[in-house]
Amino acid sequence: MSLTFRLREVLVPVLGSLSLVATLPAQQKAPAKATVTRAVQGPSVEGITEYTLGNGLKVLLFPDPTKATTTVNITYFVGSRHEAYGETGMAHLLEHLVFKGSTRHRNIPQELTEHGARPNGTTWVDRTNYFETFPASDANLDWALDLEADRMVNSFIAKKDLESEMTVVRNEFESGENDPAGVLEERVLSTAFLWHNYGKSTIGARSDIEHVPIQRLQAFYRKYYQPDNAMLVVAGRFDPAKALPLIERKFGALPRPKRAGDATLWPTYTRDPVQDGERQVTLRRAGDVQVLTMAYHVPAGSHEDFAAVDALAEIVGASPSGRLYKALVETKRAASVQAQAYQFREPSVLLARAEVRQEQSLEEAERVMRATLDSVIVAPPSTEEVDRARAALLKNIDLLLNNSDRVGLQLSEWAAMGDWRLLFLHRDRIRKLSPADVQRVAAAYLKPDNRTIGRFIPTTKPDRATIPDVPDVLAMVKDYKGDTALAVGEAFDPSPANVESRLARGALPVGLETVYLPKKNRGQTANATLTLRYGTLDAVTGKYVAADLAADMLMRGTRNRSRQQIKDELDRLKARVNVNGGPTSLSVGIETIGPNMPAVLRLVGEVLREPAFDPKEFDQLKQENIAGLEQARSEPTALASQAFSRYMSPYPKGDPRYTPTFDEQVADYTAATVAEARAFYAQFLGASHGELAVVGDFDRAQVERAVGEAFEGWKTPSAYARVPREAKPVDPTVTSIETPDKANAFFVSGLNLPMRDDDPDYPAMLLANYMMGGGFLNSRLATRIRQKDGLSYGVGSQFSASALDKSGVFVGFAIYAPENAARLEAAFREEVARAVKDGFTPEEVAKAKEGWLQSRQLSRTQDGTLAVQLANGLFLDRTLTWDAQLESKVRALTPEAIRTALQREIDPARLVVVKAGDFKKNTGSQP
Numbered sequence: 001m002s003l004t005f006r007l008r009e010v011l012v013p014v015l016g017s018l019s020l021v022a023t024l025p026a027q028q029k030a031p032a033k034a035t036v037t038r039a040v041q042g043p044s045v046e047g048i049t050e051y052t053l054g055n056g057l058k059v060l061l062f063p064d065p066t067k068a069t070t071t072v073n074i075t076y077f078v079g080s081r082h083e084a085y086g087e088t089g090m091a092h093l094l095e096h097l098v099f100k101g102s103t104r105h106r107n108i109p110q111e112l113t114e115h116g117a118r119p120n121g122t123t124w125v126d127r128t129n130y131f132e133t134f135p136a137s138d139a140n141l142d143w144a145l146d147l148e149a150d151r152m153v154n155s156f157i158a159k160k161d162l163e164s165e166m167t168v169v170r171n172e173f174e175s176g177e178n179d180p181a182g183v184l185e186e187r188v189l190s191t192a193f194l195w196h197n198y199g200k201s202t203i204g205a206r207s208d209i210e211h212v213p214i215q216r217l218q219a220f221y222r223k224y225y226q227p228d229n230a231m232l233v234v235a236g237r238f239d240p241a242k243a244l245p246l247i248e249r250k251f252g253a254l255p256r257p258k259r260a261g262d263a264t265l266w267p268t269y270t271r272d273p274v275q276d277g278e279r280q281v282t283l284r285r286a287g288d289v290q291v292l293t294m295a296y297h298v299p300a301g302s303h304e305d306f307a308a309v310d311a312l313a314e315i316v317g318a319s320p321s322g323r324l325y326k327a328l329v330e331t332k333r334a335a336s337v338q339a340q341a342y343q344f345r346e347p348s349v350l351l352a353r354a355e356v357r358q359e360q361s362l363e364e365a366e367r368v369m370r371a372t373l374d375s376v377i378v379a380p381p382s383t384e385e386v387d388r389a390r391a392a393l394l395k396n397i398d399l400l401l402n403n404s405d406r407v408g409l410q411l412s413e414w415a416a417m418g419d420w421r422l423l424f425l426h427r428d429r430i431r432k433l434s435p436a437d438v439q440r441v442a443a444a445y446l447k448p449d450n451r452t453i454g455r456f457i458p459t460t461k462p463d464r465a466t467i468p469d470v471p472d473v474l475a476m477v478k479d480y481k482g483d484t485a486l487a488v489g490e491a492f493d494p495s496p497a498n499v500e501s502r503l504a505r506g507a508l509p510v511g512l513e514t515v516y517l518p519k520k521n522r523g524q525t526a527n528a529t530l531t532l533r534y535g536t537l538d539a540v541t542g543k544y545v546a547a548d549l550a551a552d553m554l555m556r557g558t559r560n561r562s563r564q565q566i567k568d569e570l571d572r573l574k575a576r577v578n579v580n581g582g583p584t585s586l587s588v589g590i591e592t593i594g595p596n597m598p599a600v601l602r603l604v605g606e607v608l609r610e611p612a613f614d615p616k617e618f619d620q621l622k623q624e625n626i627a628g629l630e631q632a633r634s635e636p637t638a639l640a641s642q643a644f645s646r647y648m649s650p651y652p653k654g655d656p657r658y659t660p661t662f663d664e665q666v667a668d669y670t671a672a673t674v675a676e677a678r679a680f681y682a683q684f685l686g687a688s689h690g691e692l693a694v695v696g697d698f699d700r701a702q703v704e705r706a707v708g709e710a711f712e713g714w715k716t717p718s719a720y721a722r723v724p725r726e727a728k729p730v731d732p733t734v735t736s737i738e739t740p741d742k743a744n745a746f747f748v749s750g751l752n753l754p755m756r757d758d759d760p761d762y763p764a765m766l767l768a769n770y771m772m773g774g775g776f777l778n779s780r781l782a783t784r785i786r787q788k789d790g791l792s793y794g795v796g797s798q799f800s801a802s803a804l805d806k807s808g809v810f811v812g813f814a815i816y817a818p819e820n821a822a823r824l825e826a827a828f829r830e831e832v833a834r835a836v837k838d839g840f841t842p843e844e845v846a847k848a849k850e851g852w853l854q855s856r857q858l859s860r861t862q863d864g865t866l867a868v869q870l871a872n873g874l875f876l877d878r879t880l881t882w883d884a885q886l887e888s889k890v891r892a893l894t895p896e897a898i899r900t901a902l903q904r905e906i907d908p909a910r911l912v913v914v915k916a917g918d919f920k921k922n923t924g925s926q927p
Contacts, residue, residue, distance in 0.1 A: 036252040039244055043477075045421055046401070047485035048411075051244065055256040056228025059247055060411060060420060062235040064404035066489030066522045068861040070236040071405045072144040073131035074152070075412040077231075078224035080202040081125050081268055081346070089204015090212060090220055092123040093162075093169055097217065098130065098225075099777060100161040103154040105147050109777030114847045115140055116854015119776055123202055126345045127416035133405055135857050136237035142246060145234075149250040152230065157221050159214040166209060167790030173203050175793060175815050177743035178635060180287040185351065191281045192295045192349055192452040196272050198342075219262070226257045229265060231415050235408030237491060268346060272297070274466055279452040286741035288630040289335070290356040292366055294373065295452040298350045298445050300470045301343030301417045307429035308441035313339040313350055314389035315381050315438065316373065320556075320617075321388060321564045327372040328354055329620055333365045335627030345417045347467045350445070357627050366453070376446055380439035388564075390433055391571035397427045398574050402523025402593065418473030424482040489520030489697060494860035496880035496887075503870070504700065511688035512711055513874040516703065517695040517866070526597045526696030527863040528590040529871050530604070534684040535656075536721040540583040542654040545668045546680040551581025552621055553677055557612040566607065575600045579607070583656035584723050586685070591864065594698035598706035605710025611681060618674040625669050633662045636739045636746040636916035637815070643735055644748045644914040648809065649728060656723055686716030693871035695863040725807040727752040730912060734825075737916035745818040745917025749828060753808035753905055755801045763889040764901035765799055765810075771840050771848045772832070773797025773812060784831050785814060791824050792816045803876050810906060818917035825913060833908040839899025853887055 037054025044050070051059040079091050099108050099121065112119045112132060119132035130148065134140045176182055186201045193199025203209075232251065234243055257263055275297055298309045317339025319325045328334035334354040341350040352373065356365045381389075400406050407423075414423040450465035492498075504516045540547065555577070556563045570577055575592035577600065588608070592600045632638035645659040652658060660668065694703055730752060739745075755762065773781045773796035785795045792814040801808035812832070816824045840848070859865050873879060 036248055038252070039248055043421065043480070045424055045480065045482035047488075048407070048420070049240075050420070053227065053248065053252050055252065055254055057251050057254075058231040058415070059244075059251075060231065060233045061240050061243060062233065062404050062408055063238060063240050064236050064488060064522045065491040066520060067236040067404055068136055068492055068494045069133050069405065069858060070136045070141055070144075070234065070238050071131060071133040071408045072141070072148060073129055073233040073235070073408050073412060074148045075127050075129040075231045075233070075415060076224055077127055077229050077416060079123060079125045079127050079416070080200060080204070081197045082224070083197060083200070083204075086208055087212065087216065087220070088200050088208045089169070089173075089202070090208070090217060091128055092202055092204065093165070093209065093212065094157070094217055094221055095121045095123045095128050095130075096165045096169055097157050097161055098151055098155045098221075100158070100165070101156050102151040104150045107778070108147065108151070109775065110847060111143070111147065113775035113778055113851035115143060116851050116858055117144075117776065118855075118858060124413075124416070125198055125202060127412055129409070129412045131409055133236070133858070135854050135861075138242065141234070141238055141243065145246055145250045148232070149254065152225055152227065152251075153254055155221065155225070157214070157218050162214050162217065164787060164790040168786050168793045169203075170206065170209050171744065171791070171816055172793035173206055173209060174743040174817055176203060180283065180285050181291045181293075181353070181355075183285070184283045184291055184293055187281045187283050188293050188295050188351075188452055189349065191279050192275070192297065193272050195270050196346070197268075197270070198344065198346070198348060223263055223265075227251060227254050228256050228259070231412075231420070233408045233411055235404040271347070271469070275450050275452075277449050281452070286634055288358065288633050289627050290358065290360070290362045292334075292354045292356060292362060292369060293453070294352045294369065295349045296445050296447075296450050297465060297467050298341060298348055299468050300346050300348065301426075302345070302422055302473050302476070303468055303471055304429065305441050305444070305468070306341070306343060307426060307433055308437040309341045309350060309445070310343075310393055310430065311386060311389040311433055311438050312376070312381070312442055312446075313341045314392055315385045316376065317352060318389070318392065320620075321385070321567070323372050323376065324352060324354065324369065327368050328365060329623070330616070331368075332619070332623065333360060333368055335360075335623045343413070343417065346470055355627055357623070357630065370448075370451075370453070373446055373451075374448065376442045380442065381435050383435050386433060386435045386438055388568055388571070390430055391568065393430050394427065395571045395574045397423075397430070398523075398593075399525075399576070399591065402521070402525045404522060418470070419477045421477040421480050421482070422473065425477060425480060489522050489524075492519050492861075494857055494866075496860075496884040499860065499866070500880045505874070508687065508708060508711055510686075510711055510713060510715055511690075513691045514704075514707065515691070515693045515870045515874055516700050517693075517870065518698055518700050519696060521594075521697040521863070524594040524697040525863065526592055526594040526694065526698045527867045528588075528597065528601070528692065528694040529864070529867040530588040530590075530690065530692045531871055531875070532586045532608075532685065532687060532690040532716075533584065533722070533875075534586075534686065534689065534716050534718070534720050535584050535723075536719055537656070537723050539718060540656050540684075540723075543680055544583050544656060544658075544660070545665075545672045546676040547581060547583040549618070549621060549625075549669075549672055550677040550681045550685075551579055551586050553613055553618060554579050554607050554611050556617040556621065557614050558606050558610040559612055560606065560610065563617060566603070569603055570600070573600050573603070577604060577607075589864065594696055597694065597696075597698045598702045601703065601706040601710050608685070609710075609714055613674055613678045613681070615674050618677065622669055622672060626666055629662050629666050629669065634739055634742070636737070636742050636744060638662070639737050639739060640746045640748050640914045640916035643737060643916075644750070644811075644912065647733065647735070647912060647914070648730060648750065648752055649725075650730070657725060683718055684716070687711040687714045688716035689720045691871040691874040693867040693874070695867040695870065722804070724805045725802060726805065727754045727807045727809070732910045732912060734913045735915070736919060737914070738918065738920060739916050740918055740921065742918045743817070745816050745821060745915060745919070747814045747816060747821075747824055747828070747913070747915045748811060749813075749825075749911050749913040750809055750811035751906060751910060751912065753801065753810060754806040755808035755905065756806050757801045757803050759801065761901040761905055762801055763886060764893055764898045765801070765808075765905060767845070767848055767852060767890055767893055768835070768840070768898050768902050769797055769799035769810065770852050771844055772835055775848070775851060780831050780835060781812060781814075781828065785824060785827050789823065789827055791820050791827065803878075818919050818921070821915055821917065821919060825915070829908060829911065832906065832911070836902045836906050836908055839895050839902065842895050845893065845895045845898065849891060849893070852890065856883070856887060
């Protein structure tokens with residue numbers, strides 16, 4: 001279990017629907033269209049070319065024929081940094097309202113669903129962006145560009161939508177309030193920054209969210225949502241010769257605004273004074289794990305020092321090589337640590353954090369953490385530390401640049417810092433880093449008086465850090481050329497028939513089944529997934545903790561390599577490897593580049609076959625797991641989900657299908673020994689039963705040879721028999737769990753269904769669930785609970801059925817304010833009952849089919865997802881013909897067939913409901 005910094009960026013969730021609304025008052029409508037102007041070509045770096053329209057809009061085109069998808073991303077250079085007094089959270093609130101419709105696109109969620117898009121909107125400190133990734137086609141690109149051009153200046157931004165959406169955003173705010181570590185970070189930043197808006201959370205103040213006038217939102221929209229304050233990125237499969245004229249038609253007719261008076265885009269000239277002493281803030285709230293956070297002021301992300309700042313964060317915060325890890329985790333003073341530098345347009349902060357269990361001393365952890373960070377100045381980073389940090393940072397950038405979808409979105413961050421080419425300039429600076437660079441930066445910024453954690457300390461000789469101002473970005477990138485553009489791959493058709501025609505299936509002598517799909521990708525990317533299956537019901541009973549810990553220990557050292565050496569080698573190979581396991585199976589996920597795939601597979605073979613089970617690493621792993629469990633014991637989402645699972649699957653304790661309580665898990669992990677984990681591994685792990693799938697740009701012969709070497713003769717030492725699952729009949733019930741001092745509550749409800757995925761009702765249930773709680777902002781549940789009633793930021797449903805057992809489940813869920821418990825449950829029950837009674841309209845069904853089928857195609861364009869699907873097909877003895885047949889069945893569905901299936905499968909009177917929240921505080925009694 002890893003600790004991550006709270007994501008302060010806020011997003012519109014893929015849930016809910018939108019109502020039709022009135023346009024802005026007449027005097028506020030967008031001005032008449034201007035004459036279309038042609039784009040002027042600008043710089044081109046590594047396959048990305050910039051153009052500028054006459055109205056000021058920046059356009060980046062990044063063609064990548066290896067993708068079967070296209071991503072359209074529009075970035076507005078406005079975020080929480082630009083908000084005035086009383087406007088905190090306004091940029092994010094506006095992001096929500098822009099999904100409410102525009103003049104030509106009155107139901108945006110419905111359109112996004114119909115086009116099979118994966119969309120979202122995000123707000124951050126320096127920018128707001130909206131994107132949609134969709135199956136590549138001229139028609140889809142035309143639609144997406146028209147959508148973004150229209151809502152740039154013609155979004156409704158209506159009072160009625162603010163009234164309903166405000167409560168949704170407030171619920172999102174409440175959800176964040178459940179995370180003490182995240183709230184602590186907000187308090188630290190608000191203390192570190194006295195005046196700059198980087199000290200304010202992007203979600204905003206609750207009072208501003210609740211009371212902001214619609215007129216201020218409309219004015220904010222008209223000022224910042226303009227072509228001269230935006231950048232459009234089109235990435236993936238498209239024809240630039242067609243796309244550019246299309247962009248000129250869609251966006252070029254939008255007039256350039258007159259920038260005078262209130263419409264002037266002023267630079268942010270507020271700067272915090274040099275910090276003149278250590279600061280402290282204390283947060284007291286309900287929770288089970290202590291957290292310590294420290295912040296240091298650092299330069300803007302574009303500054304030449306920031307590459308060294310990035311490396312410094314890696315050197316102190318990485319696991320297991322980082323100095324904080326060795327000083328705090330290895331000595332059992334903390335359960336986990338990390339460090340991160342926020343890369344913003346203006347001077348920012350480097351944050352370090354430690355998670356400390358209750359029985360550990362927070363004071364001692366603080367003393368050691370402070371001393372460790374102070375010591376970086378007097379004990380400068382070694383060449384080995386800097387080389388390791390450089391390799392880790394460059395690996396992430398290289399993997400990013402191999403994926404045009406990711407690059408298209410990440411360019412938002414770099415453009416918000418001043419120019420998109422900073423991505424490449426930052427990479428080049430990392431390549432050139434020396435230990436002297438990192439030492440100089442540590443001495444400049446890791447000063448006690450530049451730190452926010454503690455108290456004011458009078459001193460006659462203050463040692464203060466002077467933070468340099470934002471450099472002239474345009475001057476830095478004026479003549480920048482970058483590397484040679486990555487080689488492009490092939491235009492791959494993700495249809496089931498084409499994928500199936502290119503597969504090579506086989507098996508190793510030891511028993512492991514294999515499937516390979518070589519294809520040319522941008523940057524030679526490749527993915528693999530491996531599943532090993534083992535054990536019988538009797539053999540694994542009572543061993544869930546040993547199984548989990550045994551799997552987690554595999555990446556923590558082999559007989560020949562330490563945990564750090566494994567990480568270093570993966571960084572060198574530009575690879576990400578994840579290992580997860582349980583009582584009956586273990587899975588490995590791999591992402592790398594094709595030429596390195598054989599070496600990565602050999603390393604994975606070493607990890608799986610030669611684990612060290614080092615006792616010191618085992619103790620650290622236990623601490624991490626226990627800290628995570630203790631933290632979950634007071635979280636509404638975790639408690640409700642656990643209680644729901646326990647009720648729906650009432651297996652006896654010790655059974656691998658049993659769901660233990662958090663208290664049981666804490667006790668079991670506390671008692672676990674390394675000998676038990678080692679024994680589980682020795683009894684069960686081998687490659688006699690399992691599946692391996694490799695997809696991407698790799699040499700099949702080399703990969704097959706590496707796989708053969710990695711798993712040759714590695715037989716599973718004991719018998720294997722699949723453990724079946726049952727859809728157990730359970731009585732309807734309503735369970736309420738109290739979670740004191742939690743501002744956000746969680747609701748989960750559902751039914752067990754005795755169904756397999758070859759059941760005649762399965763296709764109808766898939767599409768019914770898609771309309772009930774799937775899609776994008778237009779499902780039945782989200783339309784009612786989020787948009788109409790304004791009760792939840794996140795609401796939806798899920799449906800699944802096993803391929804092997806009659807074991808299916810329908811589940812609905814929502815987050816909400818505890819005082820709305822009764823209203824939310826009533827609305828959920830009413831919508832489920834209405835769907836079962838009346839079904840769905842022909843229009844709903846037609847649009848849902850189109851969106852669902854495109855989303856299936858979209859999934860097959862993602863190599864990692866496709867690898868998992870192909871490996872699962874080996875286990876089930878299925879080809880992609882099964883997928884094609886399922887999609888044909890969905891195409892043939894009628895509204896009556898869906899309604900009939902719902903009535904056979906779903907009985908609203910038998911719903912199981914579990915809710916967790918601070919209900920007594922908000923209502924005075926249980927809900």
